[in-house]
Amino acid sequence: MDYKQIIAEDLSNQLKEHLSLNEIYQLLEQPKNTDHGDLAFPTFQLAKAFRKNPVEIAGDIAKDFSSDLVTELKQAGPYLNFYLDKEKVSASILQELLTEKSNFGQSEIGEYKKVAIDMSSPNIAKPMSMGHLRSTVIGNSLANIVAKRGYQPVKINHLGDWGTQFGRLITAYKLWGDEEKVRANPIKELNELYIYFHEQLDEKPELEEQGREWFRKLEDGDQEATELWRWFREESLKEFNKVYERLGISFDSTNGEAFFNDKMDEVIDLLKEKELLVEDQSAQVVLLEDYDLQPALIMKQDGATLYITRDLAAALYRRREYDFEEALYVVGQDQILHFRQLKAVLDKMEYDWQEDIHHIIFGLISIDGAKMSTRRGKVVLLEDVLDEAVERALGQINEKNPTLENKEQVAEQVGVGAVVFHDLQHDRRNDFNFNLDDIVQFEGETGPYVQYTRARALSILERADFNTSAFKTDASYALTDDYSWEIIKLIQSFDRVLERAHREYEPSIIAKHALQLAQAFNRFYSNVRVLDEGPEKESRLALVYSVALMLEEDLRILGVEAPDEM
Numbered sequence: 001m002d003y004k005q006i007i008a009e010d011l012s013n014q015l016k017e018h019l020s021l022n023e024i025y026q027l028l029e030q031p032k033n034t035d036h037g038d039l040a041f042p043t044f045q046l047a048k049a050f051r052k053n054p055v056e057i058a059g060d061i062a063k064d065f066s067s068d069l070v071t072e073l074k075q076a077g078p079y080l081n082f083y084l085d086k087e088k089v090s091a092s093i094l095q096e097l098l099t100e101k102s103n104f105g106q107s108e109i110g111e112y113k114k115v116a117i118d119m120s121s122p123n124i125a126k127p128m129s130m131g132h133l134r135s136t137v138i139g140n141s142l143a144n145i146v147a148k149r150g151y152q153p154v155k156i157n158h159l160g161d162w163g164t165q166f167g168r169l170i171t172a173y174k175l176w177g178d179e180e181k182v183r184a185n186p187i188k189e190l191n192e193l194y195i196y197f198h199e200q201l202d203e204k205p206e207l208e209e210q211g212r213e214w215f216r217k218l219e220d221g222d223q224e225a226t227e228l229w230r231w232f233r234e235e236s237l238k239e240f241n242k243v244y245e246r247l248g249i250s251f252d253s254t255n256g257e258a259f260f261n262d263k264m265d266e267v268i269d270l271l272k273e274k275e276l277l278v279e280d281q282s283a284q285v286v287l288l289e290d291y292d293l294q295p296a297l298i299m300k301q302d303g304a305t306l307y308i309t310r311d312l313a314a315a316l317y318r319r320r321e322y323d324f325e326e327a328l329y330v331v332g333q334d335q336i337l338h339f340r341q342l343k344a345v346l347d348k349m350e351y352d353w354q355e356d357i358h359h360i361i362f363g364l365i366s367i368d369g370a371k372m373s374t375r376r377g378k379v380v381l382l383e384d385v386l387d388e389a390v391e392r393a394l395g396q397i398n399e400k401n402p403t404l405e406n407k408e409q410v411a412e413q414v415g416v417g418a419v420v421f422h423d424l425q426h427d428r429r430n431d432f433n434f435n436l437d438d439i440v441q442f443e444g445e446t447g448p449y450v451q452y453t454r455a456r457a458l459s460i461l462e463r464a465d466f467n468t469s470a471f472k473t474d475a476s477y478a479l480t481d482d483y484s485w486e487i488i489k490l491i492q493s494f495d496r497v498l499e500r501a502h503r504e505y506e507p508s509i510i511a512k513h514a515l516q517l518a519q520a521f522n523r524f525y526s527n528v529r530v531l532d533e534g535p536e537k538e539s540r541l542a543l544v545y546s547v548a549l550m551l552e553e554d555l556r557i558l559g560v561e562a563p564d565e566m
């Protein structure tokens with residue numbers, strides 16, 4: 001039930017000659033101050049059509065307005081303030097949530113069309129950075145959001161597994177590498193070899209040529225080069241998978257850059273056919289001055305293709321393979337130029353679907369200043385960050401609930417959940433630095449606080465011997481107190497929250513919904529005697545259960561687990 005929609009329809013009876021239903025809907029606002037009712041409608045926009053001043057218009061509308069859902073309508077100057085029938089609205093919302101459970105808010109609007117989401121996409125033989133973590137969790141949450149809107153997400157891990165750096169890496173491995181060491185600790189070893197190669201370059205400039213030679217061999221399919229490359233890739237992927245497993249994230253495709261090697265000719269041919277390739281210092285470029293952009297470098301003098309060439313091939317491939325409604329690229333803001341160029345080249349190729357490509361940028365994050373960043377030769381793996389968070393979660397559990405049975409498992413859910421939630425709770429464009437001690441806290445605006453609130457709701461139900469599976473979905477659970485009403489309104493806003501999270505590609509909107517609901521619930525719990533006997537007790541318990549369900553769904557969308565006890 002969308003009460004805003006219903007009020008809009010009721011208003012439309014009087015206003016349809018002047019405003020469309022959708023316009024009325026958009027004008028209805030939720031007043032910040034609850035003294036102004038549950039919905040407010042401003043009349044300024046109607047002044048012209050009615051040739052009256054807004055205050056008079058508001059008075060006219062109020063006189064003739066009627067709605068089953070409104071118990072009181074007050075005029076405040078040019079505004080109309082609607083007070084909803086709390087009993088009716090709460091009964092209908094709770095009934096809906098309790099019946100649909102995790103399906104609550106599921107929309108069909110996307111008609112199962114595909115949304116391709118390029119996410120995570122770390123580089124082989126290098127540690128996964130905090131940026132890749134952000135891309136992973138933001139991408140995953142966006143996938144859950146669009147799925148909830150009725151689209152079909154396609155999660156793509158566009159691995160950075162091709163490029164001239166692999167020629168340098170093979171050179172370094174051939175000169176100084178140790179197979180055993182690489183097997184034992186692949187990413188760390190390979191990354192160090194790569195760094196060492198660059199350190200040696202000053203003294204031995206001939207290394208550059210060797211690197212180029214090995215990359216040429218790799219591109220020509222030389223057996224030794226290919227085997228080494230494949231081995232590096234596999235070992236790296238194994239380590240990345242450890243992180244993905246802990247995050248509970250999987251992909252629909254792990255076609256990385258190398259996958260597009262044999263699809264380059266098509267791109268080059270198309271560009272030639274459309275007469276877009278221009279020679280510039282013996283390289284092939286597409287000029288983009290019409291877009292106020294530097295030329296896109298498509299092919300080097302020696303025939304080597306580039307990052308953007310592979311992205312062009314990938315875009316064409318995805319378009320064909322998925323016929324996507326939208327293609328999202330969850331990649332840091334340092335690649336803004338790259339994606340502008342990509343879209344501009346596609347536009348020059350006259351592919352109008354480039355408009356459906358969106359670069360989902362995000363800000364930089366760091367932990368404890370530089371502590372967790374990758375220093376020269378000394379790699380701090382993302383796994384260590386997660387381990388430290390889990391350790392702190394275990395500390396909190398030992399303090400608060402020492403007899404908890406499956407402590408280790410819950411600590412993992414809470415620690416990892418804290419990192420993921422924190423990553424998603426801010427506007428994704430913001431840069432931020434954080435400290436693990438602050439975010440693995442059961443109080444404050446944290447993931448563990450949301451998890452804890454839900455666990456608390458479940459424990460209240462248990463104390464009341466409330467059987468959630470034998471729950472009567474046909475009963476009418478009406479509540480009219482202000483604390484319940486705040487909760488009802490938040491649950492009721494879920495559809496709009498999802499719609500906005502999708503429109504703005506912003507998981508933080510979901511995280512904020514979870515935090516607000518958790519806060520509203522804790523206010524409710526400290527002000528309302530939930531377990532007191534009386535006619536409303538069943539309804540209050542139904543509300544408690546509803547909060548648990550709603551928080552669980554918010555967390556699921558964010559990719560955060562919800563332990564029943566903690």
Ligand code: ARG
Binds near residue numbers: 122123311314331
């Ligand atoms: N591997 C790249 C990096 O780490 C990110 C790739 C993003 N996806 C893409 N289709 N370009 O910077």
